[in-house]
Structure formats: C-alpha cells, structure tokens
Amino acid sequence: DVKVTQSSRYLVKRTGEKVFLECVQDMDHENMFWYRQDPGLGLRLIYFSYDVKMKEKGDIPEGYSVSREKKERFSLILESASTNQTSMYLCASSAVESNYEQYFGPGTRLTVT
Amino acid sequence: AQRVTQPEKLLSVFKGAPVELKCNYSYSGSPELFWYVQYSRQRLQLLLRHISRESIKGFTADLNKGETSFHLKKPFAQEEDSAMYYCALRGSHSGGYQKVTFGTGTKLQVIP
Numbered sequence: 001d002v003k004v005t006q007s008s009r010y011l012v013k014r015t016g017e018k019v020f021l022e023c024v025q026d027m028d029h030e031n032m033f034w035y036r037q038d039p040g041l042g043l044r045l046i047y048f049s050y051d052v053k054m055k056e057k058g059d060i061p062e063g064y065s066v067s068r069e070k071k072e073r074f075s076l077i078l079e080s081a082s083t084n085q086t087s088m089y090l091c092a093s094s095a096v097e098s099n100y101e102q103y104f105g106p107g108t109r110l111t112v113t
Numbered sequence: 114a115q116r117v118t119q120p121e122k123l124l125s126v127f128k129g130a131p132v133e134l135k136c137n138y139s140y141s142g143s144p145e146l147f148w149y150v151q152y153s154r155q156r157l158q159l160l161l162r163h164i165s166r167e168s169i170k171g172f173t174a175d176l177n178k179g180e181t182s183f184h185l186k187k188p189f190a191q192e193e194d195s196a197m198y199y200c201a202l203r204g205s206h207s208g209g210y211q212k213v214t215f216g217t218g219t220k221l222q223v224i225p
Contacts, residue, residue: 031211040122042199042217043157050211058212090157099164100145100203100211104157 003027004105006091012111019078021108023091030095032074033102034058034066037088049074081112115140115204119216126190127224134185134219136174136200145203146176146183149215152196160185160198170194190223197221 007022023032031050035043035058045058047066055066063085067075074093078085091105116139126132138144148160161169163176163183174185183200200216 033213035215040217042119043215045213045215048212056212059214092157094211094213099162100213101147101159101162102149102157102201102213106156 004091004093004103006089006105006108008108009106010109010111012113013078013081014113015082017081017112019081019110019112021076021078021089021091021110023074023076023093023105024072025074025093025103026072027093027095027103028071029093029098029103030071031093031100032068033092033094034064034074034076035090035092036060037090037107043090046076081110083112086110086112115144115202115212115214117200117202117214117216119198119200119219121219122217123220123222125222125224128192129189132185132187132190132194132221132223134198134200134221136183136185136216138181138183138200138202140181140202140204142204146174147201147203147213148172148174148183148185149199149201150196151199157199190221192223192225195221195223 004025033048034046049068065077089108092102094100118137146163150160151157172187199218
C-alpha cells in the first residue's frame with residue numbers, strides 16, 4: 001500500500017518567513033508532484049520531479065522552489081511567504097508500474113499571516 | 114497546452130437520481146483521462162481511468178474524442194457519493210515528461 005506522508009497537517013507562518021514543506025513516499029516512485037488546492041480553482045501544479053535532482057515547473061511556480069535530493073523525498077520551499085500563499089498544499093507521487101495513478105498525501109494547510 | 118474544464122462547481126441531486134459530472138478537455142495528442150474523488154476529511158484518491166473501462170462504485174466514464182469529453186455517470190446516486198470530484202488529464206510535458214492537469218472540481222451533494 002502506497003504511503004505518501006507530509007511533514008505537517010497545519011502550519012502557521014508569518015509574512016516573509018522561509019517555509020519548508022516536506023513530502024515522503026515509500027514506494028520507490030520516480031515521479032513526485034506539489035499542488036496547491038484552493039476553492040473554485042481546483043488543484044494547480046506548482047512543480048514536479050521525474051527523478052532525483054530533476055525538477056520541472058508546473059503552472060504556478062512563482063514564489064516557490066523545490067528540492068529532490070533523495071528519491072523518496074520532495075520538498076517545497078516558499079522563499080519568502082506571502083499571504084496569497086495561504087492554501088492547502090498536496091503532495092503526490094506516481095510511477096509507470098502503477099499506470100501513473102497519483103497517490104496523494106493528506107495535505108498541509110498553510111496559513112500565512 | 115492541455116486544459117481540463119469542469120463547468121459545474123456544485124451539483125445537487127436527490128438520492129436515487131441519475132448523476133452526470135461533466136468534464137471537457139483540450140489536448141492535441143492522445144490524452145489519458147482520470148477521475149479522482151475526495152471524500153470529507155480523506156485524501157484525494159483515484160476513482161477511475163478511461164483506459165480501464167471499468168465501473169467503480171457504480172460510476173462509469175467514457176472518453177469521447179469527438180466531443181473531447183470524459184463525463185462521469187452513475188444511474189442512481191447514493192448519499193455516500195457526496196464528495197468533491199476532479200477530472201484530470203495526463204499528457205506530455207514540453208520536455209517529454211508526464212504532466213497532469215486537474216480541473217477545478219465539482220462538489221456532488223446527494224440529498225437524502
């Protein structure tokens with residue numbers, strides 16, 4: 001059973017702080033994704049990674065960066081948090097062996113004040 | 114560019130009534146389409162994909178390439194179907210890697 005875990009369920013940060021969101025998967029999936037989920041806007045892809053140290057911009061990468069030093073871990077970094085980054089952040093992983101089904105983490109609700 | 118459109122934000126139906134959640138897509142190649150579901154306080158999970166051509170929890174979806182649609186249907190709604198439903202498309206990124214685009218979601222509310 002695939003498990004995708006995220007470091008925090010709830011996080012409150014101040015404007016301008018550097019924020020790290022971590023995601024870990026235990027099924028050796030090559031692909032990992034970061035989305036933000038907002039009411040009325042659905043899931044929007046921030047970044048994805050198809051291999052260690054590789055990353056690709058998604059649809060809304062501005063204000064974010066990512067790091068993938070190990071296959072199982074994909075980190076999302078908010079260099080200087082702003083109030084418009086208050087959102088639910090979802091991590092997902094997938095692999096060709098599972099026909100690219102995306103397995104999601106429980107999400108991190110980030111509030112920037 | 115790839116795009117997924119779900120025109121309804123909220124769909125309310127009575128228990129036992131038929132359900133159709135609409136999804137239209139835009140993609141120049143051969144897409145792979147999915148429906149994901151998120152029940153209250155649960156994580157997002159796959160419901161079904163077009164290549165499987167199977168029925169899950171009574172739901173079916175047929176890919177219509179002519180109309181570029183992948184509508185989700187169920188003949189008789191159940192209260193436990195109340196959830197948020199997302200249509201998703203997997204296509205090729207500019208670098209040849211896989212990219213998944215989600216729609217904005219439709220909240221299905223089944224009224225007892």
